[in-house]
Amino acid sequence: MRVLIVEDELYLAEAIRDGLRLEAIAADLAGDGDTAFELLAVNPYDVVVLDRDIPGPNGDEIARHVATLPAGPRVLMLTAADRLDDKAAGFESGADDYLTKPFALRELVLRLRALGRRPAAGTPPVVEFGALRLDPFRREVYRDGRYVSLTRKQFAVLEVLLTAQGGVVSAEDLLERAWDENADPFTNAVRITISTLRKRLGEPWVIETVPGVGYRVSEVTDAAG
Structure with a gap:
């Protein structure tokens, strides 16, 4: 599995990347929306871990773009906003799942594996x-x-x-x-x-x-x- 982490907090992004590598999940980093678009254009990803509040094009714009890609990656929104309205806006933008900060890395891994198993993502459970x-x-x-x-x-x-x-x-x-x-x-x-x-x-x-x-x-x- 290959994941794109779109997160402008470098320390958090690197911690997530290093933790995912321990779970045999390859991960790339994008600190802003423009970099995320560049990486999405050249690399195949299974899931995008996406912070909504990032410099440049925001998380909602990226999620809407991913939704237009043929056989595009799943989107897991990662944000500090925990209000229902915020979550609803994220899902309306094209998010497949939502995780509120702070979170346990183990929960993130479980959610990524679950998204990767969905038939639409092209990967069978076994x-x-x-x-x-x-x-x-x-x-x-x-x-x-x-x-x-x-x-x-x-x-x-x-x-x-x-x-x-x-x-x-x-x-x-x-x-x-x-x-x-x-x-x-x-x-x-x-x-x-x-x-x-x-x-x-x-x-x-x-x-x-x-x-x-x-x-x-x-x-x-x-x-x-």
């Missing part, structure tokens, strides 16, 4: 392909019923690959979906993560390298190997 089963809400992975312990980044990469359902995913796409905007496009992080992920999942290998193109998961099972 992703299955071949011998693999991934539950993004519980952060659990199984191969032929056997639990597989993964690191946060391995989990994020596998989630992108499984969502493709056997389709080839390029290294560039993996960087976009499983890392954040600070990822070096020339890094070998994808190759290293794929290598360690293969070992964690065990033999026979279920992640194939398509030379010059990218990676995909195969439908091989233990019984077939």
